[in-house]
Amino acid sequence: MKEFWLPYGDTELPVLIENEELYKVLSPKNLEENKNTVAQANLLLKDYIEKLFSEKEIKKAVLIVPKESIQTNLINELMSVIKEELFNKGLKKEDLNIIRFPNFEEFFFKRGLTNNEMETFNEVYHNPLNSEVSFVKETNLGVKFFLNKIFEEADAKILIGDVYSSFLFNFFNPFLQAIFGLSGEKTIIELLKFIALNIDSFYHNVYAAEKIIEEFKNIFLIDLALTLVPNVKGEAANIILGSLNETLNKEKEFIEALKFKVENKAGLTIGSAGGSFFDSNFLKALPGLKNLSNISEEESAVVYLAECRNGLGFNPKLKRAKEKNEENIFSIFECLIQEIINKILEKTKIYLISSLPNYYAREILGFKPCETLNLALKNVKLNFKNEKNILIIPYASYTILELKNNAR
Numbered sequence: 001m002k003e004f005w006l007p008y009g010d011t012e013l014p015v016l017i018e019n020e021e022l023y024k025v026l027s028p029k030n031l032e033e034n035k036n037t038v039a040q041a042n043l044l045l046k047d048y049i050e051k052l053f054s055e056k057e058i059k060k061a062v063l064i065v066p067k068e069s070i071q072t073n074l075i076n077e078l079m080s081v082i083k084e085e086l087f088n089k090g091l092k093k094e095d096l097n098i099i100r101f102p103n104f105e106e107f108f109f110k111r112g113l114t115n116n117e118m119e120t121f122n123e124v125y126h127n128p129l130n131s132e133v134s135f136v137k138e139t140n141l142g143v144k145f146f147l148n149k150i151f152e153e154a155d156a157k158i159l160i161g162d163v164y165s166s167f168l169f170n171f172f173n174p175f176l177q178a179i180f181g182l183s184g185e186k187t188i189i190e191l192l193k194f195i196a197l198n199i200d201s202f203y204h205n206v207y208a209a210e211k212i213i214e215e216f217k218n219i220f221l222i223d224l225a226l227t228l229v230p231n232v233k234g235e236a237a238n239i240i241l242g243s244l245n246e247t248l249n250k251e252k253e254f255i256e257a258l259k260f261k262v263e264n265k266a267g268l269t270i271g272s273a274g275g276s277f278f279d280s281n282f283l284k285a286l287p288g289l290k291n292l293s294n295i296s297e298e299e300s301a302v303v304y305l306a307e308c309r310n311g312l313g314f315n316p317k318l319k320r321a322k323e324k325n326e327e328n329i330f331s332i333f334e335c336l337i338q339e340i341i342n343k344i345l346e347k348t349k350i351y352l353i354s355s356l357p358n359y360y361a362r363e364i365l366g367f368k369p370c371e372t373l374n375l376a377l378k379n380v381k382l383n384f385k386n387e388k389n390i391l392i393i394p395y396a397s398y399t400i401l402e403l404k405n406n407a408r
Contacts, residue, residue: 007275009307015373023390033235062154067100098123101181108333133184146184162228165397167286169209192332234277259400265297266391272305274395279306283313288396293344303376308354351376
């Protein structure tokens, strides 16, 4: 018998595995926190900004940053460094704007409500529902691209942000966040509809966001991009800095390092979203569950840990939105959540250990709520008579799981 401890909120929970020959643990390499991020960026930024000013005349510049982030303090430090470099090059303070864009999931959860009390002449919050936008062009996907007007009018555009997991994208990079975060409502609706039409591809990570990135990177122009790469605790472990293409390519290297090739589909998967950075609400924990279902056998079982101390992270009247067949920006988003959950349940039975009310787990999500990991495993034994090939994934939302071509 073997005991494992899996992340759950700010703590860990134990699980006992009786047959040690049946299990395999897949755990990502944890990156150490980098406490010299700002110093490293400072060394590189001067050269990049020098190059930027040598390539074109810059009368107006804009910094694009997330409104809320686990790395907000670090992002603000980097902004100060960039502003100093821009001013040293002669840019006037009144010609530098800062646009803060909303967190993708939070925007939908709060139904577009934003707090604009801190807006100043040079710092604004973009709200897709009411901020002024300009039409850029229609993409090859047929998406009419409306973009924040202040951003569009700037000569130099600098993007700062961090990467996090999303239920639609393996890792939601700052560029994708900014596409959704700085667009108009019509653009976001059309993007969400595109995802809905291709939901199988997004569920199986076939698109892996590249199609949308390729579609927009030549019309949503970024001159300099800074991406903070987190470790499993949400601490900044690395900074990627460069032109948009350079940054996107380096992000791919980071993502490749998190991939595991799974030889055989799992009959039973025991996984954790990964602790407090990944499981503060269910929507944040959903990417890990999607990952686990992708490498599970048909009619298999997944035992999943996600504390969800802040609740679901989306409207609990989720199913009603689909029944009404509404087509506003919020109902389309909620239908996408439901589609992903449905696809998970088509393959697997989910045993959820969380702080969610049992009603939420059972009636809204369609899962079997369990008080402890070991109680969940007892339930699995009752429902699945044969012993199963077991995979244990401690950081499911920080791990990209792919089946090998000959996986059975």
